[in-house]
Amino acid sequence: MSSTVTYTVSGMSCGHCEKSISEEVSGLAGVTAVxxxxxxxxxxxxxxxxxxxxxxxxxxxxxxxxxxxxxx
Structure with missing residues (x-):
């Protein structure tokens, strides 16, 4: 059963922030997209x-x- 959840995050202000978070979360088992x-x-x-x-x-x-x- 696939799942999509949107979380609120504080401290992000630019593309670099987006990339850093995407890379870390993408490393979690089972993640298909961030x-x-x-x-x-x-x-x-x-x-x-x-x-x-x-x-x-x-x-x-x-x-x-x-x-x-x-x-x-």
Whole structure:
């Protein structure tokens, strides 16, 4: 069962930020696509199955940003 979730992220301000987050989150097992949007402050993650939010949070933290929640 595939899953797509959009998270809100604080600290993103440019294309470099988007790339850093995309690279870290793409490394998680099962992730099929990542779309970071600095302007909107969101990261949309598609995966083969629902991901553990703590794993996504850890990947975003590793990139130097903070997952602040799920977008509405």
């Amino acid at each position: 779309a970071a949007d600095a302007k909107a402050g969101t990261v949309t993650v598609s995966s083969e199955a629902p991901l553990d939010e703590d794993e996504v949070r850890a990947a975003i933290d590793e990139a130097g940003y903070e997952l602040t929640g799920r977008a509405a």
